[in-house]
Amino acid sequence: MTVSIPVYQTQTRTMIDSASLTDKNFGLTEIEFEALQTQLEQGDEALFERVFVRQFWKMVRRLKSSHQTDQAEAEDAVMDGLLSFRKILLAKKVTWGNLEAYLNRIIVTDYQKKQRRNRETAVDTFSENIVDNDTPQFSNEELAAFKKAWDSLCDKCSTVLRSFYYDELPHQRIAELLGKRNDAVKQDKHRCIEKLRKNFFKSLED
Numbered sequence: 001m002t003v004s005i006p007v008y009q010t011q012t013r014t015m016i017d018s019a020s021l022t023d024k025n026f027g028l029t030e031i032e033f034e035a036l037q038t039q040l041e042q043g044d045e046a047l048f049e050r051v052f053v054r055q056f057w058k059m060v061r062r063l064k065s066s067h068q069t070d071q072a073e074a075e076d077a078v079m080d081g082l083l084s085f086r087k088i089l090l091a092k093k094v095t096w097g098n099l100e101a102y103l104n105r106i107i108v109t110d111y112q113k114k115q116r117r118n119r120e121t122a123v124d125t126f127s128e129n130i131v132d133n134d135t136p137q138f139s140n141e142e143l144a145a146f147k148k149a150w151d152s153l154c155d156k157c158s159t160v161l162r163s164f165y166y167d168e169l170p171h172q173r174i175a176e177l178l179g180k181r182n183d184a185v186k187q188d189k190h191r192c193i194e195k196l197r198k199n200f201f202k203s204l205e206d
Contacts, residue, residue, distance in 0.1 A: 025099045026051050033096040040090050048089075052082055055100075059107055067111065077114070081107030141204065149199035157192035164189055 022029055028036065028051065036047045056078055063074045085103050088094050094102055150158065163169045163177070175185045 021097070024101065025096055026055060028096070028099070030096045033099070037089055037092060040086070048086065052085075055103070056082070059104065062104065063107060063111065067108070069111070073111075077111040078107055080110050080114075084110060145200055145203035148203040149196055152199050153192065153195060156188065157195060160185065160188050161192050161196065 025033060036051065039045075039047050059078045059081070060071070060074045063069055063077055064071070069077070081103060084106050085094075088106075153161070159178070160174060163174045164171070169177075171185050171189070172182050174180075175182045178185065180188075
């Protein structure tokens with residue numbers, strides 16, 4: 001009796017490596033990636049949308065998990081990242097190799113920059129409005145942290161910031177009162193705000 005033994009294709013190291021690289025590039029081979037760039041240049045968004053819309057929710061879940069963001073923040077960050085990535089593709093500033101990690105890095109970097117800008121704006125607003133005793137937009141914890149941060153400033157910083165934010169004096173007038181150059185006062189104010197920011201967030205974490 002003759003037994004028929006099925007023959008299976010043996011995966012070579014090259015085939016395995018190629019499949020692994022494809023997985024890291026949204027399922028695209030290098031040739032397909034180049035075709036995607038060409039189509040984008042010609043105004044054809046179909047392949048880009050088909051490939052990257054599939055990645056949207058995956059990237060949202062990843063960002064929520066890694067940075068404990070809420071759903072809306074994660075969706076906004078991923079959408080911004082995809083738009084940035086599209087511009088980079090059009091400019092041909094990225095090559096095939098590990099596109100998924102590259103896109104993830106763009107999303108995370110953009111998200112972190114936005115968070116830093118939001119925090120800096122919040123502290124600037126706090127500095128400008130803290131003179132008003134009726135500011136319910138700030139919690140007791142934030143008020144206590146700000147007071148602690150303010151009290152930790154040196155005399156020079158508290159004088160410059162108080163003159164600018166509380167007394168609403170222009171840089172030139174503060175320079176005259178302190179016997180300094182106008183540009184030196186601006187530099188002092190910038191450094192003092194950075195100290196205040198640092199101490200404020202440190203106080204919140206304590």
